[in-house]
Amino acid sequence: MKINFVNLKREFNLLEQKLIKDFLEVGNTGQYVNGKNLYEFERKIAKFLGVKYCIGVSSWTDGAILIFKAFSLKKSDEVITPSNSFLASCGAIVAAGATPVLADVDETYNLSYENAINLISNKTKVIMPVHLYGTPCEDIFKLKSLCRKRKIILIEDAAQSIGARIKRKMTGAIGDVGIFSLHPLKNLGIYGDGGIVSTNNKNVYEKLLLLRNHGLKNRDTATCWGYNARLSDLNAKFASTKLNYLNNWNKKHRNIAKYYNDNLDQSIIKPKINPNSESVFHNYIIRVKKRDRLKKYLFKNGIETSIHYPIPIHKQKPFINMNKIKLKNVEKFSKEILSLPIYHTLKKKEINYVVRKINLFMKKNRND
Template sequence: MIPLVDLKSEYEKLRSNIQKEINKVIEDSSFILGSNGKEIESKISRYTNTKYGIGVGSGTDALLIALESLKIGKNDEVITTPFTFFATAEVITRVGATPVFVDIDPKTYNINPELIEKAITKKTKAIIVVHLFGQPADMDPIMKIAEKHNLKVIEDACQSIGAVYKGRKTGSIGDAGCYSFFPSKNLGAYGDGGIIVTDNEEICQNAKLLRNHGSTKKYEHKMIGINSRLDELQAAILKVKFNMLEEWNIKRREIAKKYTEELNGIVNTPFVEKESLHVFHQYCIQTKCRDQLSSFLKKKNIATAVYYPIPLHLQPVYKYLQYKQNQFPFAEKVSKNILALPIFPMMTEEQQKYIVSSIKEFLGDNYEGD
């Protein structure tokens, strides 16, 4: 079986160094808020050219804490995309605010900047921008809109560590950037983990308080926080894997390029902005016979996945927002046609050739268009 992502092959390559770091943590017996956490915070902040890195328990917690650090909550509105993982909107609701959706750019699948301004009201406090599948969103117009209307910008860069927009790493452009270290991410831990990056000292200090029960001094609490700390074992693993991030992202782009060369004209292949550096957390095609192709590939022992089958505005939990079917036509169309193919740094040429030939076997030479 060719998996969607092969974490075992990554581990085999790094096994000795990872085990060495894990053993050190266990021998030192310092598991929470220790030196490894500080080191990975420093590495990520330097890598993204930001002043501060705050390790947290997950990418979802990073988004939640970023919102709370910016004092966004009850009666506020936050604009975001309906075509993303549920957590992006979930955290908005969790802090007591209301998610306001706008449609996506049909080429990049990211939020369409041209639609944002129409969605702004007196209650709007922020925009959460998602760099979906590793493709940077168009940040320049978004930042101009935010500045014009005095809005905060949080970058959901959970899928885009290493991606670059006009010379700047995603996550470093808005008020705060949030990354996930979920195991399948381009930089993944062996459990949950995340980090917030920012140039804003107040956001940094608030985030550090919020991740640790609102406390800097033991048993003294300055605000209501949560327990969301990047533990030392995960931080130690991330230190080892961080050294491979750039090399593995390059490999992902090489695999993506081969896919596109072979499949362009047969399916709708990913669009990449010229001034951006995509890191291909996922390689997603579109085809009108998505479900049939997925079933066929499964029989060929090739894993696929659908990201995402139900746009957020149509999720049952958000019925109260009273969005309607066809309100965001591009998000809805993509959700019906999109299919993620296997992509991981250790993918062999033979594996990729087999995937491509299997897709061609099923679809033939008939391009279906968009």
């Protein structure tokens, strides 16, 4: 059996007729940028998230850069964010001209209150927890009250967590701002790069509308110096169609995760999800000491896996000035974590096969 780590073709086959209709509809409008399909999607996703405003942007990274610019962050301003994340979360901070401060994570793979509070200085302007792997950051409400007390901006990196809830609140709708990715591999994915910024703050919303479109308040009049960071109408339309299915798809992710939880070998460390939280399992992460051997073994047996992320951000070459800091958990986890295939079109017998192969490997290597 061959099981790919991702399989977007299956999803497309499910929706083919609808997406073709969308394509022709947008194609025939002749309006591909800043058109009505973008605004319709923005209203729809805002309602879904339970926030006042959503702004479509060209990518998570561009959304983050624009947000940091909207809050006028300077070089001396520090942004606390976990090191166990995709490099872009830190790259955006640097690109916007601010200074990242990288934090360790706890057993949930997310930023904990303790990790964050130890790093706060009088330069801290933003705390940006990541709802990594689609699992809500457990301490998000504690971080929220901390931020309020210390007058720090709370930005949620919700790139991987669209539809995930904690205490019935959507991730991305809790802090001052939430930033989502619509990259093809995300639970709500489009066919190119894209992202969404969510907020209840009218000032931030209005500033962002300007910044993403050259600072223009209409076709001709610039009110500030902006950028080009727009979500195309075509992709907004696709996202809008797919949004109708998202809750159902996320539920399927949770069912697959539950099957993995219940059936994978006892010695494997599985995701720890707070009972108050509803993860969307963008990735399903296990932790094993013999990670590299297991990965090879699975690959030989036709099962693709991945690692999110093999090199912590603070160990990456561009962040050379941070290479010396020690983040115990992030460094330890990066050697043990493995991401298993998880997508809503994954078949029962495929999940079963993955479990069987992993358990067989664990049994064989029990005494190593």
